[in-house]
Amino acid sequence: MASLARAAGVAASxxxxxxxxxxxxSPDVRDRIVALAQEVGYTPNILARSLVGGSSGLIGLVLGPVDNPFYAELMQRAVTQAAARGWRLLLVHAGPGPIEQATADALLQYRVDGCLITSAELSSRAARICRDNQVPLVMVNRVAWEHGSAVSCDNDAAGALLADLLIEAGHRRLAVVSGNPTTSTSIERADGFIRRVRAAGLPEPLRFGGVNSHAKGFEAGQVIAALPAPDRPDAVLGVSDLIAMGIMDALREAGIAVPGEISVVGIDGVAAARRPPYRMTTVAQPLEDMMERALDLLNARMNGVHRADEVVTLRGDLVIGQSARLPARLTAG
Incomplete structure (x- = not known):
């Protein structure tokens, strides 16, 4: 900036x-400085500006594992919507496990103005880091256990809806393959599904899971396929599309027809699950609306006015595919 000031014959300020x-x-001075800046390829240093003005224009985005297509779709919407607000996103984490010290350091080192967090096993530690350092925090696709606002799909309702549809279609032996056992998303989806199965007076669903991955879904599908035919479930919920795709792959590899012998449903609505060979019946998260609401909440908290933590829940959209036997009223015509 000093060299640009000398060229323009003005102060750095x-x-x-x-x-x-x-x-x-004045407009004349501003135009002359902008023209000089463009001529020499000058771009303002965001970190230096944050030291002077206290605002970096950077929003931290903590993502889950990049091999899950859900996070790629969420990131795309975050980048687009943040840019429309004049913000830049700083990707500070992309992994399947608890938030690491390096991630915590990045949140502070780069002086982010706020943070969006979607990664699975991070709520408590990330919330404490942000709270202790006055960094506004909004969770997306999960609920903060201790501190911070959140925007999520109505996961309990999504699980309940899919259970109701499967039961209405005549399924009587159901199963659920869960993801990470400590995350709100997985817990709520499984709970909503199991609650509706119990309410219908059906046998307790078989339960599998432990990790939100295609590999874990495939492993559960192999176990289901190896069961004696009378003991196999006739419908399975994968609490994410990624898990459900793994289940379908394992069942088909074992020669079990989907949905002829076993129906499979998921939750998330990722593009990959809607295409062949899956064409999955799923509940799609309203990602565009979720991200918009999350950025609204973050913006309000970045303006320096104290606001109580909020939890915003949005309803998902049922996507009718070909992976499950559904009530005739949904498939007729």
Missing amino acids: TVSRALRNDPRI
Whole structure:
């Protein structure tokens, strides 16, 4: 900035104000400084600006494992919507496990103005880091256990809806393959499903799981396929589309027809699950709306006014595919 100021014959503070479109700088001076900046390829240093003005324009985005297509779709929407607000996203984590010290350090080192967190096993530690350092926090696709606001799909309702449809279609032996046992998303989806099965007076669903991955779904599908035919479930919920795709792959490899012999449903609505060879019946999360609400909550908290934590829950959309036998009223015509 100093060299740009010398070229323009003004103070560095004037250059800084001109590049921020400060109304105190005359249009002629501002235009001359902008033209010089473009000529030399100058771009303002965000971190340096944060030291002066206290705002970096950076939003931390903590993602889950990149091999899950859900997170790729969520990231795409986050990038697009943040850019429309003039914010830049800083990807500070992409992994399947608990939040690491390196991630915590990045949240503070880069002086993020706020943080969006979606990763699975992180709620308590991430919330404490943000709280202790006055970094506004919003969870997306999960609920904060201790601190921070959150935006999520109505996961309990999604699980309940799929159970009701499967039961109405005549399924009587059901199973659920869960993801990470400590995450709100997995817990709520499985709970909603199991509650409706119990309410219908059917046998307790078989339960599998432990990790939200295609491999874990495939493993559960292999176990189901190896059961004697009378003991096999006739319908299975994978609490994520990724898990459900693994279940379908294992069943088909074992020669079991989906949905002829076993129906399989998922939750998330990722594009990969809607395409061949899956064409999955699933409940799609309203990602566009979820991200918009999350950024609204974050923006309100970044403005310096104290606000109580909020939990916003949005209803998912049923996507009718070909992976499950459904009530005739949904498939007729």
